[in-house]
Amino acid sequence: MVIVPETPNHRDRIRALLLGAFPSAAEADLVERLHADSDAVISLIALRDEQVIGQAMFSRMIAPFKALALAPVAVALPWRRQRVASRLIENGLQRARDSGWEGVFVLGDPAFYHCFGFRAGLARPFSSPYAGPHLMALALKGGALPILSGQIRHAAAFSAMG
Ligand SMILES: CC(C)(COP(=O)(O)OP(=O)(O)OC[C@H]1O[C@@H](n2cnc3c(N)ncnc32)[C@H](O)[C@@H]1OP(=O)(O)O)[C@@H](O)C(=O)NCCC(=O)NCCS
Numbered sequence: 001m002v003i004v005p006e007t008p009n010h011r012d013r014i015r016a017l018l019l020g021a022f023p024s025a026a027e028a029d030l031v032e033r034l035h036a037d038s039d040a041v042i043s044l045i046a047l048r049d050e051q052v053i054g055q056a057m058f059s060r061m062i063a064p065f066k067a068l069a070l071a072p073v074a075v076a077l078p079w080r081r082q083r084v085a086s087r088l089i090e091n092g093l094q095r096a097r098d099s100g101w102e103g104v105f106v107l108g109d110p111a112f113y114h115c116f117g118f119r120a121g122l123a124r125p126f127s128s129p130y131a132g133p134h135l136m137a138l139a140l141k142g143g144a145l146p147i148l149s150g151q152i153r154h155a156a157a158f159s160a161m162g
Contacts, residue, residue: 001048001084003091006055010045011035013052021074026161030072033157034059041068042092042099046075046084053079056088058096059157061105063126064150068096069158070106089116097140104138105152125149129159 006014011032018028034040039060046054054075058068070092075084093116096104106113107130110120118136125148128135139145 001046001053001087003044003046003087006043006045010052014045014055017052017055017076018072018074020076022072027072027074030157030161031055031057033160034155037155037157039155039157042095044088044092044095046079046088048079052076054084054088056085056092058092058104059155061155062151062153063103063105064147064152065145066100066102067152068101068104069154070104071108071158073108086116093138093140102140103145104140105154106136106138107134108136110134110136126152128152128154130154 014031015028018031019025034057040057041060042058044056045052056070056073058070061067061069073085073089093104105123106118110133113136116138118138120133120136122137122145123135137145
Protein backbone atom coordinates (compact mmCIF):
# COMPACT_ATOMS: atom_id res chain seq x y z
CA MET A 1 0.00 0.00 0.00
CA VAL A 2 1.18 3.52 -0.77
CA ILE A 3 0.00 6.89 0.53
CA VAL A 4 -0.04 9.46 -2.30
CA PRO A 5 -1.75 12.76 -3.12
CA GLU A 6 -4.93 12.21 -5.11
CA THR A 7 -5.16 13.26 -8.75
CA PRO A 8 -8.34 13.99 -10.75
CA ASN A 9 -8.10 10.39 -12.05
CA HIS A 10 -8.89 9.10 -8.56
CA ARG A 11 -12.03 11.20 -8.01
CA ASP A 12 -14.58 8.53 -9.00
CA ARG A 13 -12.89 5.91 -6.84
CA ILE A 14 -12.72 8.34 -3.90
CA ARG A 15 -16.43 9.08 -4.23
CA ALA A 16 -17.21 5.34 -4.26
CA LEU A 17 -15.05 4.86 -1.16
CA LEU A 18 -16.80 7.69 0.72
CA LEU A 19 -20.28 6.50 -0.29
CA GLY A 20 -19.39 3.09 1.15
CA ALA A 21 -17.78 4.43 4.33
CA PHE A 22 -20.48 6.87 5.48
CA PRO A 23 -24.26 6.46 5.84
CA SER A 24 -25.08 9.27 3.40
CA ALA A 25 -23.54 11.08 0.43
CA ALA A 26 -22.72 14.12 2.61
CA GLU A 27 -18.98 13.40 2.92
CA ALA A 28 -18.61 12.46 -0.78
CA ASP A 29 -20.35 15.72 -1.70
CA LEU A 30 -18.20 17.64 0.81
CA VAL A 31 -14.99 16.44 -0.86
CA GLU A 32 -16.27 17.36 -4.33
CA ARG A 33 -17.34 20.81 -3.18
CA LEU A 34 -13.98 21.42 -1.45
CA HIS A 35 -12.28 20.72 -4.77
CA ALA A 36 -14.75 22.85 -6.72
CA ASP A 37 -14.17 25.78 -4.34
CA SER A 38 -10.36 25.31 -4.40
CA ASP A 39 -10.41 24.78 -0.64
CA ALA A 40 -8.80 21.31 -0.77
CA VAL A 41 -5.17 21.72 0.33
CA ILE A 42 -3.86 18.21 1.05
CA SER A 43 -5.88 15.24 -0.14
CA LEU A 44 -4.20 11.90 0.35
CA ILE A 45 -5.28 8.45 -0.71
CA ALA A 46 -4.18 4.98 0.29
CA LEU A 47 -3.68 2.97 -2.91
CA ARG A 48 -3.43 -0.78 -3.11
CA ASP A 49 -3.24 -2.35 -6.58
CA GLU A 50 -4.78 0.83 -8.02
CA GLN A 51 -7.72 0.45 -5.62
CA VAL A 52 -8.43 3.50 -3.41
CA ILE A 53 -8.77 1.95 0.07
CA GLY A 54 -8.54 5.15 2.12
CA GLN A 55 -8.68 8.92 1.96
CA ALA A 56 -7.89 11.91 4.21
CA MET A 57 -8.69 15.51 3.29
CA PHE A 58 -7.13 18.65 4.78
CA SER A 59 -8.89 21.85 3.72
CA ARG A 60 -8.36 25.57 4.04
CA MET A 61 -10.08 27.38 6.90
CA ILE A 62 -10.19 30.85 8.36
CA ALA A 63 -8.35 31.12 11.68
CA PRO A 64 -6.04 33.56 13.49
CA PHE A 65 -3.08 31.47 12.31
CA LYS A 66 -2.33 29.17 9.37
CA ALA A 67 -4.76 26.35 10.02
CA LEU A 68 -6.23 23.42 8.13
CA ALA A 69 -9.35 21.36 8.81
CA LEU A 70 -9.04 17.58 8.66
CA ALA A 71 -12.21 15.90 7.29
CA PRO A 72 -13.24 13.49 6.15
CA VAL A 73 -11.08 10.46 6.88
CA ALA A 74 -12.30 7.13 5.56
CA VAL A 75 -11.01 3.62 5.06
CA ALA A 76 -12.79 0.85 3.13
CA LEU A 77 -14.32 -1.73 5.48
CA PRO A 78 -12.04 -4.69 4.63
CA TRP A 79 -8.94 -2.58 5.35
CA ARG A 80 -9.92 -1.11 8.71
CA ARG A 81 -7.90 -1.62 11.90
CA GLN A 82 -4.71 -2.04 9.88
CA ARG A 83 -3.44 1.47 10.50
CA VAL A 84 -4.43 2.78 7.07
CA ALA A 85 -6.12 5.87 8.58
CA SER A 86 -3.15 6.37 10.90
CA ARG A 87 -0.75 6.41 7.97
CA LEU A 88 -2.96 8.81 6.00
CA ILE A 89 -3.29 11.21 8.93
CA GLU A 90 0.38 11.08 9.97
CA ASN A 91 1.51 11.59 6.37
CA GLY A 92 -0.88 14.53 5.97
CA LEU A 93 0.22 16.15 9.24
CA GLN A 94 3.86 15.88 8.17
CA ARG A 95 3.11 17.43 4.78
CA ALA A 96 1.20 20.24 6.49
CA ARG A 97 4.08 20.87 8.91
CA ASP A 98 6.59 20.86 6.04
CA SER A 99 4.49 23.41 4.13
CA GLY A 100 4.39 25.85 7.03
CA TRP A 101 0.87 25.21 8.37
CA GLU A 102 0.71 25.92 12.10
CA GLY A 103 -2.29 23.95 13.31
CA VAL A 104 -5.06 21.53 12.36
CA PHE A 105 -8.64 21.39 13.60
CA VAL A 106 -10.71 18.23 13.43
CA LEU A 107 -14.31 17.44 14.29
CA GLY A 108 -14.71 13.82 15.32
CA ASP A 109 -14.43 11.07 17.89
CA PRO A 110 -11.93 12.12 20.60
CA ALA A 111 -11.08 8.44 21.25
CA PHE A 112 -9.82 8.14 17.69
CA TYR A 113 -8.11 11.52 17.18
CA HIS A 114 -6.47 11.68 20.62
CA CYS A 115 -3.75 9.24 19.53
CA PHE A 116 -2.57 11.70 16.85
CA GLY A 117 -2.23 14.46 19.45
CA PHE A 118 -5.52 16.30 18.81
CA ARG A 119 -6.95 17.84 22.00
CA ALA A 120 -10.41 19.30 22.69
CA GLY A 121 -8.86 21.60 25.30
CA LEU A 122 -6.77 23.34 22.64
CA ALA A 123 -9.84 23.98 20.48
CA ARG A 124 -12.14 25.09 23.34
CA PRO A 125 -11.14 28.80 23.37
CA PHE A 126 -11.98 29.12 19.66
CA SER A 127 -15.49 30.08 18.62
CA SER A 128 -17.01 28.00 15.85
CA PRO A 129 -20.44 26.64 14.94
CA TYR A 130 -18.87 23.23 15.62
CA ALA A 131 -17.56 24.12 19.11
CA GLY A 132 -17.95 21.32 21.64
CA PRO A 133 -16.24 18.17 22.89
CA HIS A 134 -15.83 16.84 19.34
CA LEU A 135 -13.87 19.84 18.05
CA MET A 136 -10.16 19.28 18.60
CA ALA A 137 -6.94 21.03 17.63
CA LEU A 138 -3.34 20.03 17.12
CA ALA A 139 -0.32 22.37 17.08
CA LEU A 140 2.07 21.51 14.26
CA LYS A 141 5.03 23.55 15.47
CA GLY A 142 6.72 23.69 18.86
CA GLY A 143 3.86 21.99 20.70
CA ALA A 144 1.71 25.14 21.01
CA LEU A 145 -0.61 27.04 18.72
CA PRO A 146 0.77 30.51 17.89
CA ILE A 147 -2.54 32.11 18.95
CA LEU A 148 -4.68 30.45 21.60
CA SER A 149 -8.17 31.82 20.98
CA GLY A 150 -10.31 33.57 18.40
CA GLN A 151 -12.80 32.80 15.68
CA ILE A 152 -12.41 29.93 13.27
CA ARG A 153 -14.45 29.19 10.20
CA HIS A 154 -14.44 26.03 8.14
CA ALA A 155 -14.60 26.22 4.34
CA ALA A 156 -18.03 26.98 2.86
CA ALA A 157 -18.46 23.35 1.78
CA PHE A 158 -18.96 22.36 5.44
CA SER A 159 -21.99 24.60 5.92
CA ALA A 160 -23.50 23.12 2.78
CA MET A 161 -23.52 19.76 4.65
CA GLY A 162 -26.32 21.10 6.90
C1 LIG B 1 -12.44 5.77 11.56
C2 LIG B 1 -11.67 5.07 10.43
C3 LIG B 1 -11.20 6.11 9.43
C4 LIG B 1 -10.44 4.38 11.07
O1 LIG B 1 -9.65 3.80 10.03
P1 LIG B 1 -8.62 2.62 10.35
O2 LIG B 1 -7.69 2.50 9.19
O3 LIG B 1 -9.36 1.42 10.75
O4 LIG B 1 -7.86 3.20 11.62
P2 LIG B 1 -6.45 2.73 12.19
O5 LIG B 1 -6.29 1.26 11.95
O6 LIG B 1 -5.37 3.60 11.66
O7 LIG B 1 -6.67 3.00 13.74
C5 LIG B 1 -5.90 3.98 14.47
C6 LIG B 1 -6.23 3.86 15.93
O8 LIG B 1 -7.57 4.25 16.20
C7 LIG B 1 -8.33 3.19 16.78
N1 LIG B 1 -9.60 3.20 16.09
C8 LIG B 1 -9.86 2.76 14.83
N2 LIG B 1 -11.15 2.99 14.52
C9 LIG B 1 -11.72 3.60 15.58
C10 LIG B 1 -13.01 4.07 15.87
N3 LIG B 1 -14.01 3.98 14.97
N4 LIG B 1 -13.23 4.65 17.08
C11 LIG B 1 -12.22 4.75 18.00
N5 LIG B 1 -10.97 4.32 17.77
C12 LIG B 1 -10.72 3.73 16.60
C13 LIG B 1 -7.55 1.93 16.51
O9 LIG B 1 -7.73 1.02 17.58
C14 LIG B 1 -6.13 2.42 16.41
O10 LIG B 1 -5.52 2.48 17.68
P3 LIG B 1 -4.26 1.55 17.95
O11 LIG B 1 -3.23 1.94 16.90
O12 LIG B 1 -3.86 1.93 19.33
O13 LIG B 1 -4.78 0.17 17.79
C15 LIG B 1 -12.52 3.98 9.73
O14 LIG B 1 -13.06 3.13 10.71
C16 LIG B 1 -13.65 4.55 8.89
O15 LIG B 1 -13.47 4.82 7.70
N6 LIG B 1 -14.85 4.72 9.50
C17 LIG B 1 -16.00 5.27 8.77
C18 LIG B 1 -15.82 6.74 8.44
C19 LIG B 1 -15.55 7.58 9.68
O16 LIG B 1 -16.24 7.47 10.69
N7 LIG B 1 -14.51 8.46 9.59
C20 LIG B 1 -14.06 9.28 10.71
C21 LIG B 1 -14.80 10.55 10.81
S1 LIG B 1 -14.47 11.68 9.49
